[in-house]
Amino acid sequence: MRIALAGNPNSGKTTLFNSITGKIEHVGNWPGVTVARKEGEIKSVYNPSGETVQVVDLPGAYSMSPYTSEESITRDFVIEENPDVIVNIVDATSLSRSLFFTTQLLEIGIPVVVALNKSDLKSKKKLSIDSGLLSEVLGCPVVEVAAIEADGLKELVTVSRESLGRKLKAPFAGYDPGTATEEEVRQSDKERFSFVENLVSRVEGRKVESRRQTRQDALDRVVAHKVLGIPVFALILYSVFSISQNSVGPLVADYLVGWIDAFYGFVQGLMGSGVHPLFSALLLDGIIGGVGAIVGFLPLIMVLFFLLALLEDSGYMARVAVVMDPYFKKVGLSGRSIIPMVISTGCAIPGIMATRTIRDERQRRTTALLTPFMPCGAKLPVIALFAGVFFADAAWVGTAMYFLAIAVVVVGALIIRKITGDTSKSNYFIMELPEYRLPSLKRAFVAMVSQGKAFVMKAVTIILVSNALVHVMQTFTWRFQVVGEGMAQESILASLAGPVSWLMIPLGFGMWQLAAAAITGFIAKENVVGTLAVVFGITNFIDTEELVLVAGESQVAGVMGLTAVAALAYLIFNLFTPPCFAAIGAMNAExxxxxxxxxxxxxQLGMGYTLAYLVYQAGTLITTGSFGSGVLGGLAGIGLFAGTIVYLVRLRENEDLEVLGGVA
Amino acid sequence: MEKTCSGGWFKGVKNRLAREAERPLNLTRARYNQPYEIQSIETLDSAMTDFLFTLGCYEGQEVTVLSSLGENYVIHVKDARYSIDRALAQAIRI
Structure with missing residues (x-):
């Protein structure tokens, strides 16, 4: 049998889903976290019968008439796929809005069970609900649950199973969707609301009126303030990144790298001298070295995921959208665009998917295009590596990359608006403000472990294979002979990456090794670090003795043969060119x-190239007094990029004129 | 835009305050913490009007402005809090 979870946004559907299936889907305390349906099986703890029960988690919806695309998923699923039972999750603290959707669900004809969620908050809010009476009037079972505490779930599952095939009589008969006119629909929905209002007044006892101002509102006056909100947001972001990259992250990384080193030595000892040197080099330097270089950064990423999960759990994200809205509107985006961007600091793929909550098509597409500019978890090792090798672990490098990303987003949004024109007729903004709550360490921990696991899985699959290939391509020539001493340019890798490296001369890093690393970065951004480790033969970047992120800075910097300015340009190039193929796939879908x-x-290519060019040439001019190599060649490339943009803008302006001419 | 704009409103220099007083009352001019009855919703986007409806924000219902945070207004409708922008606050007539 199949159970669908439906309810208002932020009523706790995914939290309930995770509790009863044991899955770890993304949850957050703000509306619109879930944008696609998720399926799972109920754990045996909650389902003693042993019969498999499928549960489908759906995006939140306020009603059966969808406003944004993810809301329509819920309606389409419930109507077209005929689940056996609908569990309607109702936020016990806002009955008068939630029951509107409940009465609509009750009309479909599929058995409904109401799960009165957040029941644990009732006493805090001095709220009482007569669930018996509610059940009687609605004509369906009502079960009180607290998904967060996993309370009442067994009963919910039992009641849901018993509801299979139960006939129900809708407490409120609405319009006939086949024949009703718009006016009739409106009239009927008004009656539906008064029915709900009447019902709520009978079942609910409130001691404190919810419209009273609370301490939360006082907090919002600072945190969500148009002007004050910006430094607060900047400070919070800064803390997140500096904790993950400069303090706690590296501290834990230290231990891990010790183990990786020990493992390297262990394997080396195991193979002894009997193994062919080519094979042992592939295994040690290609696979263990390359993968180890990336896994060493795992703690940084896990700390970042932990902090992001805390942030999402607190209810702060909705406020960030409110703060950013007026500013983002000025560049043709909406406040909702910030949420995909913050999610993208973890991974761009869910970030790009989160753009579905943006209703305006042009804004949605622009956001999906700009979101991958945010440095994701996979780009973190690249940032950490370069900050460590070339900037002595300076904290500003990492933070600067995030703020540069925001600047790129703003400028990018302006350019795209120039190209596409502002097509949005109206640009209203509304965001439900969830209540703040103390973020749960346990939930953040669970999210962190699951994301960390995904990171390791990626490292031992895609990245392992990439590194092995890079190592083989570096070891052999096209005639499958081992590359001779000092003949590195003869290798397959060098001959493939060589032509590309020509394009990078104006950016300060026209070396085939660096070009190869940038190219493998499109498979997964961690590959940039892995490939650099392989091609320069560096086994790991993190020092185990001293508490510094990167060992032997001067040695590594010397091997790469880059100036600090060129290194910064290379870092920026890797961060701001197109994301990995998986994220490009997500962009394609959205x-x-x-x-x-x-x-x-x-x-994205043009943006990455231009930024790297500007940083390298301007930086070189400042540090040495003259431009770097290839200044004119690079200018031609950027001219091409700028020219295309100007051409597209002109094209659109002419179209506008024609339209105006046609009207006149 | 609004119908009231056509009737010679901008002829002559009128005191801004006087104009304010004659303009239909909307949420931007609501007093904080005081419940108002919604008279009408005048958005330029009928889908937005429908969406507000599903939140229980339509004529005859009660709305309270809790605070304004610069460009945004925190409103309370049917036991839930929302932040809306100025344009939307202007569209909700009380």
Whole structure:
């Protein structure tokens, strides 16, 4: 049998889903976390019968008439896929809004069970609900649960199973969807609301009126303030990144790298001298070295995921959207665009998917195009590596990358608005403000472990294979002979990456090794670090004796042969060119237009190239008094990029003029 | 835009305050913490009007402005809090 979970946004559907299935889907204390349906099986603890019960978690919806695309998933699923039972999750603290949707669900004809969630908050709010009476009037079972505490779940599952095939009589008969006119629908929905209001007044006892101002509102006056909110947000972001990259992260990384080193030595000893040197080099330097270089950064990423999970759990994210809205509107985005971007600091793929909550198509696409500019978890090792090798672990490098990303997003949004024109007729903003709550360490821990696991899985699959290939391609020539001493340019890798490296001369890093690392970065951004480790033969970057992130800075920097300015340019190039293929795939799915996808990739390439060029040439001019190599060649490339943008803007302006001419 | 704009409103220099007083009352001018009855919703986007409806924000219902945070207004409708922008606050007539 199959049970669907439906209810208002932020009523706790995914929390309930995770509790009863044991899955670890992304949850957060703000509306619109879930944008696609998720399926799982009920754990045997809650389902003693042993019969398999499928549960489908759906995005939140306020009613059966969808406003944004993810809301329509819920309606389509419930109507078209005929689940056996609908569990309607109702936020016990806002009955008068939630029951509107409940009465609509009760009309479909599928048995409904109401799960009165957040029951644990009732006493805190001095709220009482007569669930017996509620059940009687609605004509369906009502079960009090607290998904967060895993309370009442067994009963909910039992009641849901018993509801299979039960006939129900809708307490409120609405319009006939086949024949009703718009006016009739409106009239009927008004009656539906008064029915709900009447019902709520009978079942609910409130001692404190919810419209009274609370301490939360006082907090909001600072945190969500138009002006004050910005430094607060900046400070919170800064703390998140500096804790993960400069203090706690490296501290834990230290132990891990010790183990990796020990493992390297262990394998080395195990193989002894009997193994062919080519094979042992592949295993040690290609696979263990390359993968180890990345896994060494795992603690940094896990700390970042932990802190992001705390942030999402607190209810602060909705406030960030409110703070950013007026500013983002000025560049043709909406406040909702910030949420995909914050999610993207973890991983761009869920970030790109989160753009579905943006209703305006142009804003949605622009956000999906710009979101991958945010440095994701996979880019973190790249940042940490370069900050360590070339900037003595300076804290500002990491933070600067995040703020540079925000600046790129703003400028990018302006350029795209120039190209596409502002097509949004109205640009209203509304965001439900969830209550703040103390973030749960346990939930953040669970999220962190699951993301960390995914990171390791990626490292031992895609990245392992990439590193092995890079190592083989570096070891052999096209005629499958081992590359001779001092003949590194003869290798397959060098001959493939060589032509690309020509394009990078104006950026300060025209070396085939660096070009190869940037290219493998499109498979997964961690590969940049892995490939560098392989091609330069560095086994690991993190020092185990001293508490510094990167060992032998001067030695590593010397091997790479880069100036600090060129290294910064290379870092920026890797961060701001198109994301990995998986994220490009997600962009393709969300943009739903080949033209937009091509434009997006072209724009990201142009942006990364231009930024790297500017940093390298301006930086070199400042530090040495003259421009770096290839200054004119690079200018030509950037001219091409800028020229294309100007051409597209002109094209659109002419179209506008024609439209105006046609009207006149 | 609004119908009231056409009737010679901008002829002559009128005191801004006087204009304010004659303009239909909307949420931007509501007193904090005082419940108002919604008279009408005048958005330029009918889908937004429908969406507000599903939140229980439509004519005849009660709305309270809890605070304004610069460009945004925190409103309370049917036991839930929302932040809306100025344009939307202007669209909700009370």
């Amino acid at each position: 943009l739903k237009s080949k033209r937009w996808l091509l434009g997006a990739i072209g724009f």
